[in-house]
Each structure stands twice: as structure tokens, then as C-alpha cells.
Amino acid sequence: MLEKVNLKKIMMKEEYKAIAGQLKPRLSALQQQMKEAKVPVIILFEGWSAAGKGSKISDVILNLDPRGFKVYSTVDPDETEARHPFLWRFWQKLPIAGEFSIFDRSWYQEVSTARLENALPKKELARRIEEINHFERTLTDNGYLIIKFFLHISQKEQKKRLSALEESKATRWRVTKTDWKRNRRYDDLYQIYDEMLEQTDTPYAPWRVIASEDRNVAMADIYQTLVKEIGRAIAQRPERDAQAAAYQGGIPASRFQLVETPKLCDIDLNRTLEPTIYKEELKKCQAKLKKLHGLLYKEQIPVIVAYEGWDAAGKGGNIKRVAAALDPRGYEVVPIAAPSKEELGRHFLWRFWTRLPKRGHITIFDRTWYGRVMVERVEGFCTPADWARAYDEINEFEKELTDWGAVIVKFWLQIDKDEQLRRFEDRQNTPEKRWKITDEDWRNREKWDQHEAAVNDMLQFTSTDFAPWTVVESNDKKFARIKALQTLIAAIENRLK
Template identity: 50%
Template sequence: MLEQIVLDQKAGKAEYDEKVEDFERRLGELQRQARELQVPIVIVFEGWDAAGKGTLINRLMQALDPRGFSVYPISAPTEEESRRPFLWRFWTKTPERGRIAIFDRSWYGRVLTERVDELIPRKSWQASYEQIRSFERQLADDGAVLIKFFLHISKKEQKQRFLDLEANPSMSWKVTRQDWRHHRQYEKYTRAIEDMLAQTDTAFAPWTIVESHDRRFATLKVFATTIRVLEERVTGAQSTKEPQHRTDNRPAEEFPTTSLLETVDVSRTLSRPSYERKLDNYQARVRELEHQIYLLRIPVVVVYEGWDAAGKGGNIKRLTKGMDPRGYEVIPVGAPNDVEKSHHYLWRFWNRLPKTGHITVFDRSWYGRVLVERVEQFCSAEEWKRAYREINEMEEHLVSFGAVLVKFWLQIDEQEQLKRFKEREATDWKQWKITPDDWRNRDKWRLYKPAVEEMLARTSTSYAPWTIVESNCKLYARIKALQTVIKSIEARLEAR
């Protein structure tokens, strides 16, 4: 692919001066329109060392309102970043709706520098192609515009630019030993770049190769491409009315209609003496495992979902009682705030993932997208149907990074829920637990049940299976959850 690129293309000074002013004005207009339409924009600059990424980014920025964009220079991951899945540091930098994020290098370092310099195993960088495609597709499906540039220069041109920089006392610091080593690896990098372009040039996030021997030509091409893409997106957004969130609780597609929840034996019980004995033993074991995963730097994610009053809070309290509080965090998840709403719905969960050696417990989670947001019509049918794939992709990324992922659905029947609701109303110190929303959600049990069934069917995978916890008996449910967490962590330790 790269050998077919004609690198000696040029733009004369007169042509450049004539076009660039109009380009700047138009780009400023498009930025304002994108802000009004709440369109998030991601612009990626990749390319050879000394190809001019910094110069072109700076030139592009001059046409933009600085209050509406952020520039992220990306280098090797820090200690903190390396202790999370590789896409974590990029998810946290994705722009809110109406803003622009410009990346000076990006997630593609995974399949370029980390591949060529053999910083990660072959299996890891090969798996990263699909993870990158999933990441970009999720952003695009959520309305983001992705513009990706690769700045191309020849090996001969790169060498000359290095020499010119070294000859300039004020610029020589820009050329490092690593730059020269990468220059000697030009052919290896070419193969990696060819693979990257082939694997990640998609309809929703296409690559634009910028012939960068001539600065003026490269600048005009970057401006013209950015303007063209934004014009297409802005025009499309203006002609499309905001979709109405109509009631649509039908399955995303046909799947077995046998009710899994109907087969759950919620009558299972455990005696108080047996509970107390097992509780002490299991909590001690959890504390031991917390220490082991800290030493081995294994992250653990525990997700609790379930019916209102199913006992999630009490269950979590027993799970964490024996833990060192410095090694875990419990995240209670409610309705998203305004900042969270301005991002992809998964953004707020990526921000709270644990680093290696730590445990995060989610009291409700990203599954709200296919439960409450589906039933209450807070998102469109297209959005919640798409979420099954997006959730599976995120969880696969976590597990492939080495995380232990445990997911609980706490199941009670309607009669038990009603009993607990009435008990909360009748008990002074429990009344804060019951709200009008709880009663309203109970009235929608028949709508929530098929949503739960479909969630379990579509997101219980080999790498992230659901565990249904029979929870009419709180004692039984707590012990089963503890047993499951212990078993999952022990299995991960044995697999090392």
C-alpha cells in the first residue's frame, strides 16, 4: 500500500495562501456547528518520526476555538496506565459531545511501537486489532466522528530531517537514540504500518494517508479532509431529527424463549449456624486471596445486578467485610449525571475500572443500558440492542488483560420482593431504602423480566459467565456469592 503513494506532491505558496485562509474559516464554522449539534470529534495523527505531526496539529489548532478542543500527546504508558487494559487511557480521554479530542499518536502504538520493539507478545498485539476496531465502532455508533491521518515520508527524507534537526542547536533535542533506532527499523515498521492500515481501515473510521514531504501540501490535505468529513457529518445531523424513544421491548433478534428465571429454585435456604460458620471461613479466605492478587497484580471486577430488594447491599457488605479497605472499592451506580451523559455510556465505567492488584465491586453496572434504560425508554431500541455486543467486547477486553470478572444476578420472586418492601416501610431505620421508584419498578415486573432474560442469554459468555444467585434466603445468597468469588479467583491463580 505505502509503496503506491506518490510522495513528491507539492503545493505552491500562492496556492497555499489562497486556500488556507478559506479552510481556516470553514473549519471554525464547522467546529461551532458540531458543538451546537453535540457531535463529538476524534482526530488521530499517526506517522513516521519527523513526518510533521506536531506542526500539522499546531496548524489545525490555529483555526479552532481553543475552548472546544483538547490535545493529547501520547507516549509510552505510565506505571499507572500500564496497570489497566491498554484502551483505558484512551477511553478516559474520549471527548464529550460537542468537543474535539486530537491525539498526537494514539492507541495504534499498540500495533506499531509495542509490536516492532517486541514490548508485548505477538498474541497481544494481534488481538489488539479487533479491540481497536470495537473501540472505534462503539464511538462511531454513538455519534462520534473519527478522522485518522497517517503522515508518510520516505526513509531517505526521514534521515535528512533528523540530520537537519541535529544541526540546529535549538532543535537537536528532538532527535533521540530511539529515533535513529526506529529509522534503522524502517522496513520493519513499514510491515507493521501496512498491517495496521489493512486491519483498521473501516467505513466508520477510515485512514487518510498524507503525503508529507511538502509541508504546504500536507497541511492543505489535512484541512481539506477534516472539512469534508465534518461537512458530511454536520449535514447528516442537521437533516436527521432526534429519534423518539418508542416503547420497544421486543428481543433484538430471535433467541430461545425458555425462561431461565423460571427454572431458578429461589426456595434454597441455609441455617443460621451453618451460615455463621461458613461466613467466617469464607471471609478469611477472601482476605487471603485479596493479598495474593495484590502481590501478583491481578485485577478483580465483581458486578452485582438483581431485583430491587434482592439483597445486593447486604451481599456486598459481607463480601468486603474482611477485606483490606486499601485494596478494594465499591462503586454504587445510579442514573448518569450530566457529564456522564455527554459521553458514551460505557465511559463512566471505564473510568472506574481497577488497576492491577485491586478489586472493584459494582453495585449495578453497565447492564443498566439493557435493563432500566431499555424498559424506561431512556435510550432507543437501536442503542440497547447494540449494547449487548458492546458489553461483550468490553468484558472480553478486561478478561484478555488478565482480570477476574464475576457477575451476579440476585433472583427473588415477586412475593418475596413485596414482603421486603412492606418490611422496609414498617421499619423506621429501613424506610430510607424504599422509594416511589421501587414501587413503580415493581409494577413493571412483566417488562423487566424479559429484559433480564435477554441480558442473561446474550451476555453470559465463556469468559464472563453470569452466576444466578437464589436470594429469597439472604443467608444462602451471601454464602453462594462468597463461594463464587473465591472459586473464580482461585481458578485464575491456578491458571498462572
């Protein structure tokens, strides 16, 4: 893509002033409209060292209300970041609806300069490119606008700028050995950048390569792009929302190979476990899991355990039996309730991405990202297009986590309607259990059939070989606990092999 850029173009001051004088106030006004239309915008600046990323960002933000944007400067990942998937630190920084996140360098560092310094295996490079494309697609599918600038200058111009910076005492510190090394290896990096641009120039998040030798040319191009793209995103929002709300296409065919899972009506809920056997098994499983936890830490393997199930299916007690075997310094239980305003304003996976375990740790989710295709679907908290698309968004999420090295274990705790009623009534009639039962539980129960249909779809469309569902027969809690423990142990042992 780089070869098409005309770096020779220049623009006179007067012309630029006339253009900028029109565009800057429009950008300011758009920020307000963006807020009302709840469009979140990500702008990223990539490009050569000394191409002027920092000063262009400074220019742009002068037109913005500082309460509505954040600027993030990307450097090498710190220790905590390095113990997470490479996109983790960028997920953290997603803007809330109506605001900007502006990146001075971004996730593209991981597929460009990172290649120059440490030769990246081809497979790893391909994986990162793919994850970046997925990342940008799922963001834009969920209403984000992503504007990607690549600031282009020639080797000669770069050399000139680096020298100029070095000459002044005030700016000398900004030029590093790495800058010079990269200038010398301009041709190699050119190749790398060009490949990166080609492979990540998508319809949903296209690149804008900016000729950056002439500042006026560059800034005019940047302002034009911002005003046009943000304006378009705002204008298209109502129709887009209407389409999503009217969507009737059902669940699209999966891009993943799915594993067969039984329907809920075919589950045998008569399975039980004798109390004495339960006691023995529990002890044995917990001892084993405890040992495995140490090995996971040693091998720096992250584990994600997802608990879903009917109200009163026994998730809490089941989780407790797992947690009891674990070193408290190495695991966390994350209960998931209705999303907060902060969470609602972002991609639905945001609150899960930000709570992932680091390598060597275990996170147990008590309810999960599957809320999207269960309660949100049944209650209409998201549009039909949103939940229909979510199955594969979730598969992708889990695929990336397993590629990163995680073990994912997903439990559906199944009970039947009669058993739920018994437990609800028991809760209602036992003073110290009454807090556990709410009106919402009764309301959910009324929609049992709708929920059951949603659960069946979920089991069918999100059981993959890298993250299969385990349906846990839970009419007998003892049986359920041992089955969950054994499943988790087997998954970890399998990974450690």
C-alpha cells in the same frame, strides 16, 4: 497502503492560501455546529518521526475555540496506566459530545513502534489489532466521529529533517537516538506501519494517509478531510438518530458463544440456609476470601464483581459480606447511580472503563454497565438500536477484560414480587430504613414484567464462558450471601490454578 501515496506532489503558496482561506473559517463554523449537534470528534495524528505531527496540530487548533478541544500527547504508559488494559488510558480521554480530542500519537503506538522495540508475539499483536478495531467500532456506533491521519515521508526526507533539527541549537533536544535508530530501520518500520494501516483501515474509521513532504499539500489535505468529514457527520446526525429511534430489529445474533442460563421464572426461590450453618459458612468463606485476596495481589490479578438485582434484593448487605473479608487497601466498592452530565455526554461504557481496578485489586460494582439493557431500555433512555447493539458491546468489553487477565463475576440477585413487596413495606414502616425506599422504587415495581423481560434477555445474551451470570436466589438473604461468596471464591481459585 503507503505505496499508493505520491510523495512528490507540491503545492504553490498561492494555491494553498486560496484553499486554506476557504476551509479554515468553515472548520471554525463547524465546531459550533458540532456542539449543537452533540457530535464528539476524535482526530489522531500518527506517522513517521519528524513528519510534522506537532506543527500540523498547532495549525489546526488555531481555528478552534480552545474551550472545545483537548490535545493529548501519547508517550509510554506510566506505572498506573501500565497496570490497566492498554486502551484504558485512551478511554479516559474520550471527548464529551460536541468536543474534540486530538491525539499526537495514539493507541496505534501499541501496534507499531512498540513492535520495533520489543518483538510482540503474533497472538498479542492480533489481539491488540482486534481490540483497536472494536474500540473504534463501538465508538462510531455510539455517535463518535474518528478521523485518522497518517503522515507519510520517505526515509531520505526523514533523515534530512532530523539532520536539520540537529543542526539548530534550539531544536537539537528534540532528536533522540531512537529517532535515528528508527530512521536506519525505516524499511522494517515501513512494513509494520503498512500492516497496521491495512488491518485497521475500516469503513467506520478509515485511515487518511497524508503525503507530508510538502507542507502545503499536507495541510490542504488535512483541512479538506476535516471539513468534509465533520460536515458529513453533522449533516447525517438527524437521520441517524431517527433511524436508531425507529429501530425494530430486536437483538442481533451474538458474535460470541453464549452459555445457557435459566429464565427467572424457573429459579427456585425456596432455598434457605439455617442461621447456625450460615454463621459457620460465613466465617469460613470470609477467611478463605481474605487469603485469596493476598494471593491475587501477589499474582497481580484484577477482579471485577458486578452486582445487579431487583430493588430490595439485598445487594448492599451481600456486598458488605464480601467487602468485610477484604483488605481495604486493595478493593473499592463503586455504587452506580444515574449518569452525570459528564457521563451522559460520552460512550455508555466510559464511566465503567475509568473505574476499572488495577492489576491486583478488586472492584465491586453496585449496579453496572447492564443498566444499558435494563433501565435504559425499559425507560427509553436510549434508542432501541442502542440497547439492541449493547449486548455484544458488553460482551466485547468483558472479553477484553478477561483477555487482559481479569476475573469477572456477575451476580443477578433474584427475589419474587411478593418478597419485594414485603421488603418495601418493611422499609416504609421502619423509621430507620425509610431512606432506603423511594417513589422510584414503587414506579419500577409497576413495570415488573417489562423489567423481567429485559433481565431474561440480558441473562440470555450476555452469559459467556469468560463472564457467565450467576443467578443468586435471594428470598433468603443468608442463602444469597453464602452463594455469592462461594461463587466468587470458586472463580478466583479457578483463575489462580
